[in-house]
Structures are given as C-alpha cells and as structure tokens.
Amino acid sequence: MTSRAQASVDYHDAVGVVKLTGEVDIVAAHDLRDRLLGAVRNEDLGLVVDLTDASYIDSVGVSLLFELAEKLTERQLRLAVVLPDGGLVARVLGIVNLGSVVEVEPSVDEAVATLHGA
Amino acid sequence: MKSRIAADRLRDLQSITDAALAYLPLEGLLNELLNRVIAILGVDTSAILLLEDDDTTLIPRAAKGLEEEVERRVRIPVGRGFAGRVAATGRPVRILNVAEADIYNPILREKGLESLLGAPLLVEGHVIGVLHVGTLTRRNFDDEDVELLQRAADRAALAISSRLTERERGLADALQSSLLPRLPELPAVSLAGRYLPAASERIGGDWYDAFLLPDGRLGLAIGDVVGRGFHAAAIMGQLRSGLRAYALDGNSPGQVLERLSRLLRDIEAGRTATVIYLVADPHGGVLHYASAGHPPPLVQAPGEEPRLLEIPGSVPLGATRHPRYEDHEEELDPGALLVLYTDGLVERPGEPLEVGLDLLTETVAAGADQLEHLCDGVVDVMLPEGTGVDDAAFLMARALPLGDVFVAQLPAEIESIPLMRRVLARWLDEAGATQRDIDDLTLAAAEAAANAIEHAYGLAPGVVELRAARDEAGGVTVAIRDFGHWRQPRGTHRGRGLLLMEGLTDDVEVFRSDEGTTVELSRRLGVEAAA
Numbered sequence: 001m002t003s004r005a006q007a008s009v010d011y012h013d014a015v016g017v018v019k020l021t022g023e024v025d026i027v028a029a030h031d032l033r034d035r036l037l038g039a040v041r042n043e044d045l046g047l048v049v050d051l052t053d054a055s056y057i058d059s060v061g062v063s064l065l066f067e068l069a070e071k072l073t074e075r076q077l078r079l080a081v082v083l084p085d086g087g088l089v090a091r092v093l094g095i096v097n098l099g100s101v102v103e104v105e106p107s108v109d110e111a112v113a114t115l116h117g118a
Numbered sequence: 119m120k121s122r123i124a125a126d127r128l129r130d131l132q133s134i135t136d137a138a139l140a141y142l143p144l145e146g147l148l149n150e151l152l153n154r155v156i157a158i159l160g161v162d163t164s165a166i167l168l169l170e171d172d173d174t175t176l177i178p179r180a181a182k183g184l185e186e187e188v189e190r191r192v193r194i195p196v197g198r199g200f201a202g203r204v205a206a207t208g209r210p211v212r213i214l215n216v217a218e219a220d221i222y223n224p225i226l227r228e229k230g231l232e233s234l235l236g237a238p239l240l241v242e243g244h245v246i247g248v249l250h251v252g253t254l255t256r257r258n259f260d261d262e263d264v265e266l267l268q269r270a271a272d273r274a275a276l277a278i279s280s281r282l283t284e285r286e287r288g289l290a291d292a293l294q295s296s297l298l299p300r301l302p303e304l305p306a307v308s309l310a311g312r313y314l315p316a317a318s319e320r321i322g323g324d325w326y327d328a329f330l331l332p333d334g335r336l337g338l339a340i341g342d343v344v345g346r347g348f349h350a351a352a353i354m355g356q357l358r359s360g361l362r363a364y365a366l367d368g369n370s371p372g373q374v375l376e377r378l379s380r381l382l383r384d385i386e387a388g389r390t391a392t393v394i395y396l397v398a399d400p401h402g403g404v405l406h407y408a409s410a411g412h413p414p415p416l417v418q419a420p421g422e423e424p425r426l427l428e429i430p431g432s433v434p435l436g437a438t439r440h441p442r443y444e445d446h447e448e449e450l451d452p453g454a455l456l457v458l459y460t461d462g463l464v465e466r467p468g469e470p471l472e473v474g475l476d477l478l479t480e481t482v483a484a485g486a487d488q489l490e491h492l493c494d495g496v497v498d499v500m501l502p503e504g505t506g507v508d509d510a511a512f513l514m515a516r517a518l519p520l521g522d523v524f525v526a527q528l529p530a531e532i533e534s535i536p537l538m539r540r541v542l543a544r545w546l547d548e549a550g551a552t553q554r555d556i557d558d559l560t561l562a563a564a565e566a567a568a569n570a571i572e573h574a575y576g577l578a579p580g581v582v583e584l585r586a587a588r589d590e591a592g593g594v595t596v597a598i599r600d601f602g603h604w605r606q607p608r609g610t611h612r613g614r615g616l617l618l619m620e621g622l623t624d625d626v627e628v629f630r631s632d633e634g635t636t637v638e639l640s641r642r643l644g645v646e647a648a649a
Contacts, residue, residue, distance in 0.1 A: 004333040004368065026532055026568055027332050056557075059565055059615040088557040095621035096614050 004028050005054070007035040012112045014045050021053040024061035024089075032061075036068055046078035046115040050108055057089050062096050069101045078103065080111035147277055148180035155270050156182055159263060161251040163231065166239070166274060167194065167201055168247035170349065176201055176248060184252070187225050198222045201248045204236040208245050210264045211236045214256065226252065235259040237268045239275035249274055290321040290348070297321075297355050302330045305526035305541045305584075307400045310489035311513035312497060314462070314505050316346065322509035323350030323391070324460045325358050329365070334536025336400060337365045340458040340513055341393035341412065344434075356385055357435075361395060371395045371408035375435065375443040379410065382436040390434040394458060400517035401544035402452035408443045410435045413464070413471075416457040416482055417450070424455070424482045426475070452544050455516040457482055462510030463500050474500070489514050520545045523587040530571045530580035530600065535564050538584055542596065545586050549594060551643045558622035559596055559641055565615040566598035566637040574602030574635060593624070593642040601634040 005028035010017045016039045024032060040047050049065065051057070069079045080103040083090055098104065105111040152164040163183030167176040176194040178187040197206040199222025204211045213219045213234040216226060226234070229252075236250035249271040294315065301309040311326045323343030331337050339361050343354045360381045364374040374395050382391060394412040398405050405417075407427070411434035418424035427448070433441050450456075457478075464474030481499045485492040493514065501510065524545045528534035539560040546556045563584065570582045583599040619626045625640040 004331075006368065023333060023536075025564070026535060056561070058561060058568070059618055060568070062614055062618075088554075088561065091558070091622070092561065092618060095618055 005032055007032055007039075009035070009039045011041075011044075012048075012108070013116065014043065015048055015112045015115050016040060016044055016046075017048040017050060017108055017112070019050040019053065021055075023056040024051075024054050024064070025056060025058045026060040029060045029064055033064055033067075036064065037071070040072065040075075040077065044077065046080065047072060048080045048082060048108060048111040048115065050082040050111075051089055051093075052082055052084055054089050057092050059096075062092065062098070065093075065098060066101060078115050080105055080114050082106070082108050082111050144278065145180060148274070149182070151270070151274050151277070152180055152182040155249070155251060155267070158270070159235075159251055159266060161235075161257075162254045163229065163252040164250065166247060166249050166278075167205075168239075168278070169196070169205065169245065173245075173346070176205055179247070184225060184229060186228075187223065190225070192223055192225060194222055200226070200234055201236055201250055204238050204248045204250070205245050208238045208240065208243075210238070210268060212259050212264070214258060216252075230254055233257040233259065235263060235267055237264070237271040239271050239278065241275050241279045246275060246279060290315075290319070290351075293348070293351060293355075294321045297325065297351065297358065299327045299329070299358075301328050302336070304330070304336065304400070304537055305528060306518045306520055306524070307336070307515065308489045308518055309513070309515050310493045312493050312511065314497070314501065314510045316462070316507055316509045317505050319347050319509070321348060321351045322346055323354045324462060324509045324511040325354045326458060326511050326513040327358055327362065328513060328515065329362055330533065330537070331365065331397065332368075332533070332536070334399070334540050336398050336515065337362070338396045338398060338456065338458060338513060338515060339365075339393060340415075340460060340511060341391055341435075342460045342462070342511075343391040344389065346509075353382070353385060353389060353391070357382060357391060357393070361393070365395070365397075370445050371397060371406050372443040372445040375408050375410045376441060379435040379437075379441050379443075383439070388436075390436040392434045394429075396456070396458070398450060398456060398515065399540055400450075400452075400454075400456075400515055401540050402450060402454075402517075402547075404447050405450040406445060406447050408432075408445055410441070410443060411437070413459065413461055413475075415459070416455075416479060418455040418457075418482060419451040420453045424457070424479050426479075452548075453517045453519065455482070455514065457512065457514050459512035460510055462505060462508035463496075463512050465508065467506065489516060517544070520548065523585070525583065525585045527581045527583045528567075530575050530582050530602075532568075532571060534571070534582065535567055538567055538582075539564050542584065542586060546594065546643075549586075549588060549643070551594070552645055554645050555641065555643050558645075559594070559639065562619045562622040562626075562639045563596045563598055565619050566639065569615055569637070570598060570600035570602075570635065574600035576602075589640060591640075591642065593640055595638055595640045597636055597638045599634060599636040603632075603634075 005022040005024045008019050018039050072079045083104050103114050148166050155164045165181035165184050167178045181187045194202050196202050216231050231252040233256050234252045236248050238245045239247040309328055315321050323345050326340040329337045343350045360378050364377045392412040394409040396407040409429045409432050411432050414426040414429045416424045417427055464478055466474055481496055485495045542560050543556050567582050580602050585597040589595045623639045623641045627638040629636045
C-alpha cells in the first residue's frame with residue numbers, strides 16, 4: 001500500500017499531462033480536483049491523465065475522472081487516460097466503463113498522439 | 119574584634135533572609151538582600167545576576183547603585199568578563215582595579231567603579247547565578263570580605279531556588295502537559311509513551327509525538343533539544359509542531375528533517391537537536407525513517423529478539439547549514455514492536471552507552487505484553503532512582519493480534535477509511551487471501567464505509583463497524599455496519615460505489631433496520647492477480 005496521491009503536471013505539444021501516483025481516493029480527491037482542473041490551459045487540445053503509477057482508485061476518484069471528461073467536453077476539449085493492463089486501477093475503471101467517455105491508451109505518447117488526432 | 123563584628127553582620131544577613139522568605143516576593147527579597155549586603159560590606163553597589171535556562175548567559179535580576187544593569191537587560195556570556203568568570207569557575211573573583219581588568223559589562227566602567235568582588239550563587243554545587251559588589255574607591259577585598267559575600271550568596275541562592283521552583287513548578291507542569299501529545303487511536307494498534315523530566319527540572323527538551331497521516335499510516339517521532347528547562351522546552355514545542363506540519367504535507371522522513379533543521383536554525387542559530395522520524399504501518403509493510411544524530415530505535419518482530427534499527431551516522435538538526443538526511447526503509451512485520459527513546463533513558467554516568475542499550479533490550483525482551491505495563495517496567499529498570507541531570511522520553515507502538523473474527527469500530531469520518539483498509543488488508547493476508555483478493559475486498563469495504571459515513575449520520579458523530587470473518591463456503595464475509603438512518607444517496611459516485619462493490623466481490627447484501635444498516639460483502643479466496 002503506497003502513500004497518498006501526488007499529481008505532477010507536464011506539457012507536451014499543447015496537451016497537458018497530469019501524472020497521478022499513489023492512492024486516488026476519497027481522502028485525496030479534493031486536492032486532486034484542483035490540480036486536475038487547474039492543469040487545463042485554454043489553448044490546449046486536451047488533457048492526459050497518466051494512471052500508470054496510481055496504486056488505487058475508489059468511486060470518488062472515478063467520479064473525478066468522469067467530471068473532468070464532462071467539463072472538457074463542454075469546452076470542446078478531449079480527455080485521454082493512460083492505463084496499463086491489469087491491476088486494481090484497470091479493474092475498477094473497467095467495472096465503471098470509463099472507456100465509454102474517454103480515450104484509454106497504454107502510454108503517454110499514444111495518448112498525446114490520440115488527442116492530436118493522429 | 120573584627121571577627122565578632124563580622125559574626126554580628128552575618129546574623130543580620132540571616133535574619134533578613136529567614137524573615138523575608140516567609141512573605142516577600144522574590145524581587146522584594148533580592149532588593150532587601152542587596153541593601154543589607156551593601157551595609158554589611160560597606161560597598162557602593164551590589165547586583166544579582168541569574169543564569170538563563172540553558173546556562174550560557176547571565177541576566178541581571180536585581181541591583182543597587184547599578185539599576186541600569188537591570189533596566190538595560192545586559193546579557194553577559196558565561197566565561198566572559200568579571201561576572202561571567204565567576205559563573206564559569208564557580209569561585210569568587212576579586213578585582214582591585216577595574217580600569218586594568220577584563221570587564222565585559224560597560225555599565226561597571228560607566229558608573230566609575232574601582233574595585234569589584236563577586237561570588238557564585240550555588241545550589242547543590244551547581245551555579246545558578248552571581249552576586250557581586252563594587253566600590254567607587256579602590257579597595258583590596260580581604261578573605262573575610264570574600265567569605266562574608268559567599269555566605270550572603272549562599273543565603274540568596276537558597277531563597278532564589280526555592281522561590282523559582284515554587285513559581286516555575288506550576289508553569290512547568292502546565293507547559294509540559296500541553297506539550298505531551300494525545301496519542302492517536304488506530305484499530306488494533308497499541309501506543310504508549312512516557313516523559314520524565316530531569317530531577318532538577320520539571321520540563322526539558324525531550325519530546326515524542328505520534329500522529330495519523332492522511333493515508334492511514336502512523337508518524338512516530340522522538341527528539342532531544344540540547345539544553346535544559348523552559349528554554350529548551352519552548353524550542354522543543356516549536357520543533358514538534360514543525361515536524362507534524364512538514365509530515366502532514368506529505369514529505370518523506372528525510373525531507374521532513376531537512377526542513378526541520380532549517381527551521382531550528384531560523385528559531386535560534388547555534389541550537390542543535392537530535393530527532394528520529396518514522397512512518398510506519400503497524401499492521402505491516404515498509405517502515406520509512408530518517409535520523410538526525412538520534413540513537414536508533416529498537417524493533418522486535420513477533421517471536422524474535424529485539425534489535426536496533428540500522429542507521430548510518432548523521433548530523434543533529436541545526437548543526438550544519440544544508441544537511442542531507444537520507445531516507446531509509448525496511449520491512450516491518452505485522453505486530454512488530456517499535457521502541458523509540460532519548461539518550462536520557464539509556465545513558466548512565468561513567469558507563470559506555472552499550473550497557474544502557476543492552477539493559478533496555480533485555481527489559482523489552484522480557485517485558486509485559488501490554489504496552490502501558492511494559493512502559494512502567496522500562497522506567498523501573500532503566501531509571502530505578504529516577505532521572506539525573508538529563509530528561510528522558512520513550513514511545514512504543516505495536517499492532518495487536520487480530521483473531522479469527524475481527525471486529526473494530528471507527529469514527530464515522532473519511533479519515534477512518536485508510537485505517538480500515540490497512541487493518542482489513544492484514545486480516546485478509548493472515549486469512550490466506552491473495553493480493554488480488556485483498557485489493558478487491560478492501561476497496562469494496564472502503565466503498566461501503568464511505569456510503570455509511572456520507573449517508574448514515576448527519577453532523578452528529580457516529581461510528582462505523584467493521585467485521586471480518588471466514589464463511590462456511592471457504593471464503594470471507596466483510597460486514598460494514600452503521601447505527602444511523604440513511605437519507606437518500608446523493609450524487610452519482612455513490613451509485614458507482616455500489617457498482618464497484620458488486621464488481622469486486624461475489625455477493626453484496628444490504629440489510630436495513632431501525633438500528634442501522636449492514637452491508638455484507640462476500641468473496642471466495644484464492645483469486646490470483648491478473649497478468
């Protein structure tokens with residue numbers, strides 16, 4: 001069991017990439033929400049949320065991703081989530097069918113490329 | 119003839135202090151004493167200076183003919199100048215000609231003093247201050263003068279020490295109790311600690327602390343600020359708060375200590391402290407820690423002998439400008455005992471540190487299971503005659519056995535969820551669950567608990583009960599129970615919560631009654647993690 005979630009933001013060609021590590025849960029959600037919404041710049045094409053090193057996500061963390069997808073869509077922006085196969089986070093996001101509202105990609109490069117419409 | 123007069127004068131001195139002890143406040147007593155000293159010795163000035171708590175500085179407390187000394191609050195370093203030399207040596211000092219002597223305090227020259235005589239204020243052989251007299255004309259103080267002043271100083275020291283201890287005792291007790299932490303409550307975890315002030319003080323620079331981190335792990339700290347009494351305690355209080363703040367901000371133990379060292383240099387340059395800070399899950403997992411010159415804690419895995427944590431040497435806080443504190447980690451078995459302590463517990467005069475450490479190790483190995491009893495036993499063995507000149511502190515933490523059926527009640531607060539996940543993960547592991555079983559079941563249980571916390575209670579405090587047991591089918595049932603009345607769930611993520619519970623277990627049952635709601639999550643064990 002790792003520590004609580006940390007978010008770091010990086011930008012790749014007009015796409016913000018937020019890397020979430022640790023536990024994306026009810027305890028961390030409030031702080032993470034601000035970090036995620038704040039990472040979206042007006043001139044960007046969209047946002048990538050990298051969950052490769054996230055160890056845990058609960059329904060509050062899941063709802064944060066759905067909310068983010070909705071807010072970006074309203075602004076004609078797109079959300080992509082980077083998720084490796086297997087593991088608890090992938091199982092959870094499979095159960096709630098996150099793939100129905102966002103692009104799910106195996107790597108940051110592929111996610112950025114997807115948002116660029118490649 | 120002369121000695122008869124001296125004896126009479128001495129009696130005068132004693133009578134004033136004895137009578138004054140009964141009713142005069144300390145300042146009044148000192149002023150009376152100084153008047154009497156001036157009259158008896160036939161001098162022009164007299165002054166009393168007391169050592170600050172850390173014994174490095176003399177501060178004037180009362181003066182006759184030298185009132186400016188008190189008003190200006192001159193600070194005289196021990197060892198420097200005339201009074202500083204009296205304090206440093208603990209012996210009387212005579213100065214025939216001020217103009218040619220090493221004098222630190224400019225007021226003595228400003229007032230035109232020619233000759234000086236100073237005597238230490240001694241309590242049980244320990245210097246607490248200085249009494250000095252001066253003359254505006256040159257005077258060669260003889261041995262009888264010296265003896266008379268030393269007698270006066272002894273009387274003053276006695277009066278001062280009894281007054282100070284009386285007044286400071288109340289303050290010290292209040293400060294100490296406010297600085298000792300209220301230990302956090304974790305399910306199936308026992309914590310106990312002791313603080314023992316030095317025999318001569320009521321308070322000091324040692325402290326321990328234990329607090330809950332946002333992810334449900336436990337922060338454990340112990341430290342020792344160099345110095346004694348109130349001053350050390352005041353710095354200790356600031357360091358304790360600083361450590362908590364940096365820790366709650368999510369810093370690693372090494373980062374916490376690096377920031378704390380900067381803070382200490384900012385509070386008081388030149389002051390040093392040793393600290394060790396650990397982040398532990400008593401239910402098992404990786405123990406993270408960093409040390410700033412502090413003696414290593416004891417760790418005792420269940421069924422094993424206690425041993426010292428291995429820590430390479432490191433500098434105390436505040437000792438260097440940019441210290442680096444390395445993060446260390448090691449695996450901690452569920453139920454392992456951790457014992458943090460300060461050197462006051464293990465150091466004994468004239469013996470190498472190893473002797474005390476070995477004794478502590480033996481005491482812990484042979485000690486009681488119950489931590490409060492173990493603490494009492496450690497005090498009895500390690501400090502059979504109480505503390506000496508140093509204060510002592512220690513802190514113990516250990517997770518308790520969980521049993522076949524585990525029941526725990528937690529406050530109905532979000533912060534309880536990470537705690538519940540950790541203890542449930544340990545129970546499931548001991549019940550033979552795979553990592554995937556553990557991941558899925560703890561997440562499902564966390565969702566059920568979040569539902570209860572959000573919907574069962576209003577703003578009034580409530581509890582959530584966790585019950586974990588094996589079921590007949592060879593699986594486990596985890597029940598989350600509340601004792602409130604549900605309102606209709608709001609928001610979509612609670613809907614997803616139920617979806618997750620169903621997706622991650624074999625069966626979800628919800629029982630509602632007037633007494634509350636129980637959610638039962640069942641699952642067969644033995645599901646391997648997916649590739």
